[in-house]
Amino acid sequence: MNPKKAYKYCFSCGHALVAQKGNVLACFSCSRHTYINPFPTNGVIIENKKGEILLVRRAFAPFRGWWDVPGGFIQPRESIERSIKREVKEELNITVSPKKLIGIYTDTYLFEGVINYTLCIIATADFVDGVITAADDASEWKFFSKTKLPFKRIAFKGVRKGLADYLSSTLLPNFSA
Numbered sequence: 001m002n003p004k005k006a007y008k009y010c011f012s013c014g015h016a017l018v019a020q021k022g023n024v025l026a027c028f029s030c031s032r033h034t035y036i037n038p039f040p041t042n043g044v045i046i047e048n049k050k051g052e053i054l055l056v057r058r059a060f061a062p063f064r065g066w067w068d069v070p071g072g073f074i075q076p077r078e079s080i081e082r083s084i085k086r087e088v089k090e091e092l093n094i095t096v097s098p099k100k101l102i103g104i105y106t107d108t109y110l111f112e113g114v115i116n117y118t119l120c121i122i123a124t125a126d127f128v129d130g131v132i133t134a135a136d137d138a139s140e141w142k143f144f145s146k147t148k149l150p151f152k153r154i155a156f157k158g159v160r161k162g163l164a165d166y167l168s169s170t171l172l173p174n175f176s177a
């Protein structure tokens with residue numbers, strides 16, 4: 001369901017919200033406005049020494065059982081770098097060092113019947129230390145070779161686009177090849 005329809009009551013006073021033009025709902029009791037804005041998320045591309053990419057299997061909806069890069073929602077006051085380290089630690093119990101921004105992708109995240117608009121920041125990170133262990137939102141992990149990524153079973157279009165952009169940048173031949 002579109003959030004403009006799903007958000008029925010004012011977060012401040014509980015009065016019914018009235019949809020306005022654009023991405024805003026108004027409360028005519030306390031005069032507060034509720035905006036429908038995208039939520040920032042991160043997605044992290046981690047390679048092993050063989051150049052394979054680490055994916056996790058999603059333990060929960062949406063897309064339960066599908067592959068994904070490790071990542072999640074950025075918390076209030078958290079830097080992108082810190083959110084990357086936190087999410088990777090939570091899902092895989094390893095420490096990484098954020099490295100390079102690949103791109104920022106608009107996407108959606110269906111949660112409890114409501115469409116949440118997201119803005120996914122895809123970045124690379126280097127492995128620092130730890131033993132990879134799937135936990136939290138991840139039920140399994142696996143390294144995939146760049147030519148065998150399971151694109152048809154990768155959960156989010158923003159992640160697929162980010163991985164494709166990353167691959168096209170790394171697979172370009174250099175002049176000495």
Ligand SMILES: [Zn+2]
Pocket residue numbers: 010011012013014015027028029030031032
């Ligand atoms: Zn109100």
